[in-house]
Amino acid sequence: EPEVTQTPSHQVTQMGQEVILRCVPISNHLYFYWYRQILGQKVEFLVSFYNNEISEKSEIFDDQFSVERPDGSNFTLKIRSTKLEDSAMYFCASSRLRTGNYGYTFGSGTRLTVV
Amino acid sequence: GESVGLHLPTLSVQEGDNSIINCAYSNSASDYFIWYKQESGKGPQFIIDIRSNMDKRQGQRVTVLLNKTVKHLSLQIAATQPGDSAVYFCAELGNFGNEKLTFGTGTRLTIIP
Numbered sequence: 001e002p003e004v005t006q007t008p009s010h011q012v013t014q015m016g017q018e019v020i021l022r023c024v025p026i027s028n029h030l031y032f033y034w035y036r037q038i039l040g041q042k043v044e045f046l047v048s049f050y051n052n053e054i055s056e057k058s059e060i061f062d063d064q065f066s067v068e069r070p071d072g073s074n075f076t077l078k079i080r081s082t083k084l085e086d087s088a089m090y091f092c093a094s095s096r097l098r099t100g101n102y103g104y105t106f107g108s109g110t111r112l113t114v115v
Numbered sequence: 116g117e118s119v120g121l122h123l124p125t126l127s128v129q130e131g132d133n134s135i136i137n138c139a140y141s142n143s144a145s146d147y148f149i150w151y152k153q154e155s156g157k158g159p160q161f162i163i164d165i166r167s168n169m170d171k172r173q174g175q176r177v178t179v180l181l182n183k184t185v186k187h188l189s190l191q192i193a194a195t196q197p198g199d200s201a202v203y204f205c206a207e208l209g210n211f212g213n214e215k216l217t218f219g220t221g222t223r224l225t226i227i228p
Contacts, residue, residue: 042219042220043204043218056215106160109157
């Protein structure tokens with residue numbers, strides 16, 4: 001069964017440092033997403049991406065965040081200057097259709113710890 | 116504003132019994148709902164979905180019921196197994212063209228052997 005792959009599984013970084021979280025979506029999917037989940041809380045939408053541009057973003061996704069699809073297979077989330085409150089699980093997801101009729105497929109996540 | 120909430124944060128069920136997990140939503144324009152299962156250290160896993168023009172949908176051992184009058188949906192798991200222990204989230208996809216999922220807070224289901 002096709003999977004969304006995320007690397008690394010765990011990243012520890014110093015406050016103020018830049019981090020890049022990487023995702024390989026399912027190959028025939030066209031819509032890509034990042035969500036995050038602070039420990040013990042619900043999953044929150046960050047951003048959606050289609051046709052090489054952001055199609056929707058939440059208020060969490062401020063100027064410190066950016067996304068990129070650099071080579072047609074990877075989908076990355078960059079946090080420019082990490083803060084302690086950025087510590088969370090970050091999930092990448094992809095879907096074939098826009099409205100998620102077939103559901104999203106989520107990756108297993110990257111646990112980001114900012115110290 | 117939009118919100119999707121769950122009635123109970125934890126639920127313990129004897130193995131073999133049926134379980135029911137509930138979810139309330141506030142956006143009456145919501146037209147698509149998904150139940151996800153999240154095991155420890157993993158991402159949300161799709162279980163079953165339902166569109167707003169349906170009241171009930173069945174899968175393998177799972178049934179989702181949607182009551183639009185009171186804006187409530189539930190997930191029924193029949194004959195629970197130890198592998199059903201996880202956190203269950205309902206999620207809502209709003210009006211057509213809205214791409215983001217809004218998740219509820221989750222219910223932790225524990226199956227007692």
